[in-house]
Amino acid sequence: MDDQTWRDFANCKDADPNLFYTDPETTGSEASAQRKQAKAICNNCPVREPCLAYALKHELKGVWGATTERARRDNRKRLGMVLNDPSAGHLSSLLTQRYYEHV
Numbered sequence: 752m753d754d755q756t757w758r759d760f761a762n763c764k765d766a767d768p769n770l771f772y773t774d775p776e777t778t779g780s781e782a783s784a785q786r787k788q789a790k791a792i793c794n795n796c797p798v799r800e801p802c803l804a805y806a807l808k809h810e811l812k813g814v815w816g817a818t819t820e821r822a823r824r825d826n827r828k829r830l831g832m833v834l835n836d837p838s839a840g841h842l843s844s845l846l847t848q849r850y851y852e853h854v
């Protein structure tokens with residue numbers, strides 16, 4: 752089971768969840784503006800790295816760790832991450848730092 756104690760320190764604890772999970776009927780510039788607001792909340796979040804690692808591992812929807820689902824999907828392929836390989840174990844801080852260097 753994943754340790755999710757990092758969630759206690761999340762900048763988004765009291766934020767509007769609609770910013771992080773855009774309604775499918777919200778599109779275009781409005782959806783883009785919501786994602787930008789979400790990423791701005793993430794940018795100085797103290798738990799950005801474990802949040803991103805969690806989202807990568809579980810292939811989650813929405814904005815996590817200042818990244819969108821699409822950005823994670825695209826960059827996961829590019830970095831050749833084998834997230835479901837049990838031998839990979841827990842994603843390290845180094846891996847998430849490497850990810851941020853490429854997005």
Ligand code: SF4
Pocket residue numbers: 758761762763764792793794796797798799800802803814815816817
């Ligand atoms: S990085 Fe963003 S989504 Fe993740 S816990 Fe922090 S504010 Fe929330």
